[in-house]
Structure formats: C-alpha cells, structure tokens
Amino acid sequence: MHVAPVGGTAVQDHVALAEIELCGDLIIAASAAHEDRLSLESIDEVLKVAEERADERGAEE
Template sequence: MHVAPVGGTAVQDHVALAEIELCGELIIAASAAREDRLSLESIDEVLRVAEERGGERGGER
C-alpha cells in the first residue's frame, strides 16, 4: 500500500479551484432565489463581475 506523504505532493490547479468555488456560490444563490431563475444582474453580483470590470476600466460598466 502506498500513502501520499504528509505535506503533500498533490498538484493544485488554482484556476479550476476558483471555478469550482464560483460554481458553488452560484448554486447557493440559485437555491436561495425567490424566483425561478437568477437575473443576469444577480449572477454578475455573485460572480463579482462589476468588481473585476471596475479594476480594468476605472469603474465603468
């Protein structure tokens, strides 16, 4: 039997982990939504799109 050493040699894909986290946040928001679907504005809010765009274009949307 082979056991991975403590301290790990596991490779982490930080982009994939970030995508998984965002998907989880969307799932939570969708399950808490009062309507059948999340609005585009709600999705942007969950994904923090305005924050990202604000940093790139000086706050314009």
C-alpha cells in the same frame, strides 16, 4: 495516460479551484432565490463581474 503520484504530493490548479468556488456561489444563490431563475444581474453580482471590470479599468489607467 498520466496519473498523479500516490503520496503527499498535491497539485493544485488555482484556476480550477476558483471556478469551482464560483460555481458553488452560484448554486447557493440559486437555491436562495425566490424566483425560478436568477436574473443576469444577480448572476453578475454573485460572480462579482462589476468589481472585476472596475479592477481592469483601474489597471489600464
């Protein structure tokens, strides 16, 4: 078992931090929603799926 050293050495997992931030954004959106559930379109908007796809298409050209 590997244990992180005690002290000032902080290891950051940027992918995990980004996933936590996205989960937080979804929780905030869900709590503000007026319906029982978020629509798939709302979830995509919160997660910025369309922006990511546009960025990918721009990188391919």
